[in-house]
Amino acid sequence: MKKLTLMIALLFISFTLSACGIGEIVDAFNTTRMELEHTEEFGKVTIHYNEDEEQYLELVMEAIHETEQENNRYLSEINHEVQVYLVEEEAFAERFSDDYAGMAYGFFNKIFINTTKEWWEGEFQTHEDYLRNIVAHEYTHYRMMNATNHVLPLWFMEGYAEFIATKVSPSLNEYNSYFAYLIPFQTLEEFDDWDYSGDYFQAGVALQVFMDEQNEGVIQELLEDIDIMDDFYDAFERHYGAGFEDFESAVREELKRLRRGAWDLP
Numbered sequence: 408m409k410k411l412t413l414m415i416a417l418l419f420i421s422f423t424l425s426a427c428g429i430g431e432i433v434d435a436f437n438t439t440r441m442e443l444e445h446t447e448e449f450g451k452v453t454i455h456y457n458e459d460e461e462q463y464l465e466l467v468m469e470a471i472h473e474t475e476q477e478n479n480r481y482l483s484e485i486n487h488e489v490q491v492y493l494v495e496e497e498a499f500a501e502r503f504s505d506d507y508a509g510m511a512y513g514f515f516n517k518i519f520i521n522t523t524k525e526w527w528e529g530e531f532q533t534h535e536d537y538l539r540n541i542v543a544h545e546y547t548h549y550r551m552m553n554a555t556n557h558v559l560p561l562w563f564m565e566g567y568a569e570f571i572a573t574k575v576s577p578s579l580n581e582y583n584s585y586f587a588y589l590i591p592f593q594t595l596e597e598f599d600d601w602d603y604s605g606d607y608f609q610a611g612v613a614l615q616v617f618m619d620e621q622n623e624g625v626i627q628e629l630l631e632d633i634d635i636m637d638d639f640y641d642a643f644e645r646h647y648g649a650g651f652e653d654f655e656s657a658v659r660e661e662l663k664r665l666r667r668g669a670w671d672l673p
């Protein structure tokens with residue numbers, strides 16, 4: 408069986424009507440129409456699920472609550488309703504892809520969680536850790552998509568989701584530490600270039616490196632500066648306090664440091 412690595416996706420349908428054609432909106436509308444047996448409302452969060460997924464409700468709501476608190480530290484609070492679909496592996500693969508653990512559609516404020524038990528081994532200690540991480544990742548996409556109208560570089564979107572998700576439920580460092588080389592950030596701008604191996608990890612490390620020197624308000628300030636400066640990288644460099652090449656070097660050093668940690672393992 409093909410070795411599956413953790414793959415989490417988001418769809419850029421979320422941003423502006425001008426960023427994608429009306430055909431894609433219609434496609435996404437059809438893709439995100441899903442009828443499951445039950446729905447349960449928890450304030451602004453509605454969970455859709457079938458009988459088999461009922462066992463995860465409490466865990467999912469706990470993860471969402473923690474993720475909300477974390478996001479409130481970095482982003483302005485919002486009060487949109489959000490629909491969360493808990494979908495077993497086969498139905499998820501049929502509707503989306505068997506490559507993904509979750510999907511976030513910002514335009515519709517819907518997130519879909521693949522409740523599979525097969526992918527997490529090697530990356531999480533338990534299935535619960537896996538689910539909490541995926542819920543936190545996708546819910547964070549929903550928060551970020553509602554915080555800006557700009558199409559952000561994919562590494563920043565995914566890095567922020569990883570940054571928050573690993574606070575809610577860390578993945579196993581042994582697995583991630585293999586990815587110690589630097590992937591040029593210019594190849595991590597869009598979905599087409601994403602190769603799903605070390606990319607999520609590097610993106611998460613990049614956000615950690617950025618945040619290490621910053622206060623919590625920097626993410627919201629950065630989003631506001633992108634509006635004013637109309638360029639992500641100009642705004643990013645301003646808040647990082649150095650050029651982007653220096654940032655890449657700092658990320659490379661951090662990846663090397665993490666690899667040394669891995670080699671110290673017995």
Ligand SMILES: [Zn+2]
Nearest residue numbers: 415416417568
């Ligand atoms: Zn993602």
